[in-house]
Amino acid sequence: MTDLHPTIAAVTERIVQRSAPRRQKYLDLIRRGRDAGTNRDQLSCGNLAHGFAAAEEDKGVIRSGGAMNIGIVTSYNDMLSAHQPYGRYPEAIKIAAREVGATAQVAGGVPAMCDGVTQGQAGMDLSLFSRDTIALATAVSLSHAMFEGVLLLGICDKIVPGLLIGALRFGHLPTILVPGGPMPSGLANKEKVRIRQLYAEGKVGKAELLEAEAASYHGAGTCTFYGTANSNQMMMEIMGLHMPNAAFVNPGTKLRGELTRAATHRVAAIGWDGDDYRPLGECVDEKAIVNAIIGLLATGGSTNHAIHLPAIARAAGITIDWTDFAELSDVIPLLARVYPNGAGDVNNFQAAGGMAWIITQLLDNGLLHRDIKTVARADLTDYGKEPTLDNDALVWKDAPDQSRDLTMLRPVSDPFSADGGMRLLSGNLGRCIIKVSAVDPARWTIEAPARVFHNQDDVLKAFKAGALEQDVIVVVRFQGPRANGMPELHKLTPALGVLQDRGFKVALLTDGRMSGASGKVPAAIHLSPEALGGGPIGKLRDGDIVRVCARTGVVEALVDAPEWAAREAPVPPPPPYDTGRELFALFRHHSDLAEEGASPILAAMEAEI
Structure with a gap:
């Protein structure tokens, strides 16, 4: 067995030491939850009767208290393709629970919005904070003290992080995330x-x-490109929070149904009354979080997780930052090219070997923590296996010895790139990240005049008017979480791609987000501190020469220091009022920095633990 890479060991140990006081407080919190209140033993007869009144054939078992009752938290809606399959999951889960003497109830529903629908629209201003809304809704769902285990039904961008953040507050409960799978190509x-x-x-x-x-x-299922939704599924695999290799099996298949059934059986087996208790709060530890970062880097995953992972970690009492990402990126090779980083989609990725191949390669080369507490087995080893049906019975087989498609997956010995492609940039404009997995190395350094905008619609107007036909750093500011909820700026991708294809040197610089499917145009994003409140991006003027360099890790305005120091930030644009945005004013006003997770709720939670 190959020893763990020393950089991974060092970064993990630094996170452990940094997080120690907060992590201990969190573990104490969830142990109190197990022992003193958030379980059915603490309910009065009236409380309990309310809880099983409509449970029909499961009423007697729930009433007796002699078996696990599984709380289902679902993101089902039938407008969005990824969540539509969940409509029938609760009944299937209830049947599977009865097979092992347990019961299940839908504890609650959470909103599930789609960035694909709201991209470039007013509703996108609600997108990031929908994560924290989902976390709150998950906590409300689990607050009834009726459950000894949890199944979380969610896939897409903010839904999985939100479900995890909320469920981690009830981290004494064994919890498994249940995916729905990608639509066919x-x-x-x-x-x-x-x-x-x-x-x-x-x-x-x-x-x-x-x-x-x-x-x-x-059709039904997640979008097939490798954006935030499918990066979510990758992370849940590599953290050991799915049944092994459950992420990328298409909806409506027999195998998909059997994996959901297996998740139900498994959560019933890891409760606190048995000899294999696996509470969520112990499964999500420092090593699991590092594994998630490694998986993100090895597969060229979504930049949005540079925000979501710090928030998930904080919910478990763990502190990470972008320096951790950058140091790990230096030693993690890029093993996958999934669109937009390559031509094939997640179905092609799965056919080539998928997560079983990725996990096996990383484990065999000392690039992943094997000894984590997964929901499925003793450690992460079994996540290097592929599920299949043998006479309709679910079994797991070893991952292939070789990639089935070297255009999709390559071994550690011959990677697409020697590093993970996510870089930390810093300089007189602040700190930000850039993903270069799909960027031509010739474009890793862009030095060009800035054109400054306060919204993406004005960028597109300038593009259509021919005003951007030059080497240019397109600056879009007042897009941070406190300004307008940090919408993605994916609407700009085609226009910036056209400019680049015309031979211009082009980059995007913003305190907002780019899509999780960001691609060939260099994008320095999540710049912190944001413009609202005095971040230095506010000092930029049209024509300033800006340097964005993924090679040296620099983002800076090449302006004389005295002039730079004397400049004042501009007056922020007035906020729009539409699509319910104003209801999230409290969230905007209390949001943390992007590097801390851009959350309005976690700092307050930490203060009370």
């Missing part, structure tokens, strides 16, 4: 990008664009 990604850029140039109309988009997003 549709229109080829290269063709989709081509049509989008033609539309941005005015060379095709809206009818042609809609036809291409409908051929891409065409």
Whole structure:
């Protein structure tokens, strides 16, 4: 067995030491939850009767208190493709629970919004804080003290982080995340990008664009590109919070159903009354969080997790920062190229070997913590296996010895890149991150005049007017969590891609987010501190020369120091009022920095623990 890489060991130990006081307080909190109040033994007869009044055939078992009652927290809605399959999960879970003498109830539902629907629209201003809303809704769902185990039904961008943050407050409960799987592949990604850029140039109309988009997003399941939703599923695998290799099995298949059944049986087996108790708060420890970062780097995953992972970690009493990401990125090779980093989608990734291949490669080369407490088995080893059906029975087999498609997956000995492609940038503009997995190395350094905007619509107007036909750093500020909820700026991708294809040196610099599917255009994002409140991005003026360099880790305005120091921040633009944005004013006003998780609720929670 290969020893753990010394950098991984050192970063993990630093996180352990940094987090020690807060982590101990968290562990004490969840132990109190187990022993003193958040379980059915503490309920009065009236409380309990309310809890099982509508339980029908499960009423007697719940009433007796002699078996685990599993709380289901679901993100089901039938507008969004990723969540539509969850509509039938509760009944299937109840049947599976009865098979092992347990019961299950839907504890509650959480909102599930889609960045794909709201991208570039007013609703996107609610997107990031929907995560914290989901966390609060999860906590409300589990507050009834009726449950000894939890199944979390969620997939997409903010839903999985929100479910985890909320469930970690009830970290004494064994908890398994249950995915729904990706939709089958549709229109080829290269063709989709081509049509989008033609539309941005005015060379095709809206009818042609809609036809291409409908051929891409065409059925039930997650979108098939490797954005935040599918990065979520990767992380739950590599943290050991799924049944092994459950992430990328298509909806509506027999195998998908058997994996859900297995998750139900397993959560019933790891309760506190047995000899294999696996509470969520102990499974999500420092090593599991480091594994999540490593998985993100090894697969070229979503930049959004540079915000979500610090928030998830904080909910478990663990403190990480972007320096941890950067140091791990230096030693983690890029083993996967999934669109937008490559041509194939997550279905191609799964067919090539998927997470079983990735986990086996990393474990065998000392690049992953093996000794974590997973929900499924003793350690992470079994997550290097593939599920299959043998006479309709679910079994796991070893991962393939070789990648089935070297354009999708490569071994550690011959990676796509020697490092993970996520870099920390710092300088007189603050701290930010850049993902270069899909960026041509010739474009890792961009030095060009700035064009400064306060919203993405003005960028697109300038593009259509021909005002960006030059080497340019497009600066979009007042996009941070406190300013407007930190929307993604994915709407800019086609236009910036067109400029780059025309031969210009182009980069995006923003205190907002880019899509989890950010691709070939260099994007220095999550710049902190944000413009609202005096962040130095507010000092930039049109024409300032800005340098963004992923090689040296620099983001800076090349302005004489005295002039830079004398500049004052501009007056922020007035906030828009639409789509319920104003209801989230409290969240905006109390949000942390992006590097800390951009959360309005975690700092207050920590103060009370």
